[in-house]
Amino acid sequence: MRVLLGLERVLCQVFSLSFTLVRLVSGLSFVSPRRDSYEFTDLLHQCKCLNSIKKLHAQIMVGGYRYHPFLAAKLVGKYTEHSNSSMEDARRVFDHLQDRDLFCWNMVIQGYSNVGPSVVAVNLYNEMRLNRVAANRYTYPFVLKACASMEDMKKGQPIHGHIIKSGLDLDLFVGNSLVHFYAKCKEIENAKIVFDGMHEKDIVSWNALISGYTGNGHVTEALFLFRVMLRHTVCAPDIATLVGILPACAQTADIQQGMWVHAYIIKLNMEVNCNLGSGLISMYAHCGRLKAARIIFDGISDKNVAVWNSMIWAYGMHGHAEEALIMFSQFVKMGLNPDGILFLCLLSTCSHAGMVAKGREIFERMRDFGVEKTEEHYACMVDLLGRAGLLDEAVELVNTMPMKARKSVYGALVGACRKHNNLVVAEEVSKKLIVLDPENAGRYIILAKMYEDQGCWEDAARLRKVLKEKKIRKPLGCSAIEVNYVRHTFGVQDEFHPFKEQIFDMLEKLARPMEENMMIFDVIGAV
DSSP: OHHHHHHHHHHHHHHHHHHHHHHHHHHHTTOOOOOOHHHHHHHHHHOOSHHHHHHHHHHHHHTTOTTOHHHHHHHHHHHHHHSTTOOHHHHHHHHTOSSOOHHHHHHHHHHHHHHSOHHHHHHHHHHHHHTTOOOOTTHHHHHHHHHHHHTOHHHHHHHHHHHHHHTOTTOHHHHHHHHHHHHHTTOHHHHHHHHHHOSSOOHHHHHHHHHHHHHTTOHHHHHHHHHHHHHHOSOOOOHHHHHHHHHHHHHTTOHHHHHHHHHHHHHTTOOOOHHHHHHHHHHHHHTTOHHHHHHHHHHOSSOOHHHHHHHHHHHHHTTOHHHHHHHHHHHHHTTOOOOHHHHHHHHHHHHHHTOHHHHHHHHHHTTTTTOOOOHHHHHHHHHHHHHTTOHHHHHHHHHTOSSOOOHHHHHHHHHHHHHHTOHHHHHHHHHHHHHHSTTOHHHHHHHHHHHHHTTOHHHHHHHHHHHHHTTOOOOOOEEEEEETTEEEEEETTOOOOTTHHHHHHHHHHHHHHHHHHHHHHHHHHHO
8 A cells, every 4th residue: 555655656747747848848839039239139129118127128138138338328328218217227237348439438327417317317328438438429428417516617628628629629519518507507607608609509509508597597688688589590499499588578578589489389270388387377477468367377288287387377477366276276186286386376466465374384385295394495494474464473483493594594584573673583593694695785784674664774784885895786676678679678767768869858858848847836836
């Protein structure tokens, strides 16, 4: 009996082993022939998700192409494209390479410049140079983009030197990247120098400088450059150009130029996407055309948060607080998630409308939507409470902030003190504000005026003396008028206008009849 049981066990093991061998042999009939690097490259192009990339990566390694530089570079690019916010998989491929060519370096530097951290892209560029791999016209745009995102002049300027040494400073793509880099670092004059020195310019070149001017507050220069581009180049404005120039039209309330942009969009049958739509809404709102802004808003089929932000801000700016709050309710009902900018628009609206209770409610609701409260949100709340005369509550909010208060918060508090003549709090806050923002003349002048209002002439004189000694000047106010498509700006005590003699002559001619009329009224009044 025992012999039979033992024989049965042996037969079962043999049967199991045979079955396994059959399965293995059957599987071998479906194994594809050995693939070469070209076939793997084609397959990589067809990969549409991270999972398929990883499966093909495993086949590449099994196929013996683990250290193939070209395939590795393609893998890095694919991982970067489909990994959203992580370079972990791409970096692992790069780090295992024994022989890295320029193509591989470029791909991984590009990945970090797109995904981040940007500083790693710059560090890899420096490491590449140490490995005696020469950069080319594709390397520099990637690394300059990383420097621009960090707004780091110290890292970017030496790279500009490397570009000049390599003789690529006249290259179109490199030149465009340099213009963008300097504009992002708020060195707009250097951006203009690079732009003027480019022998060849395309629409990207013009867009980089126009958006640079707009982003740095040089809106008059942005509009002038836009007009030069229209008149003297073959470059036709694209969507990026229009998105870049619309904020300049908005800030200068240049309705004629803004309507030209809108007409151009209609003429070319361009789709008004979210970027263009939010720009048009903002432009019309700044120019006082709220109905036109709403028509643009209603015409956008797929609205994102930026479009809603622009329309809610437009209503708030024009004092239509109820409409802004109704739009927010509609936004929430649609299941959309608000961002920090939307809450800034709402808090600013409540502040200007004096809606303290609603402002408090909105401020607290930020937590429900998972939106982090920043210094700007606290500054809006301080302004809201200060305008309503709730200075003690505003001071308490500043003291209990989870982050250290900076100039925007203290500036709002000083403004509230000025409105309600609270010199005690203003003195305490101004001391901190002047330390944080020592070159801003407005910080000194507000406190000096409060001293003067209270009759503290010596304290006011002391502050004005500090301004004079430190040579801190308040930016002069100006007004502007557009005549025959040319914008004329006039500052306080400005005598630099090319037609100043004709202007003063006309003002004198207008002043004489006005003075005569005043004398007639004085005589009639005396009688």
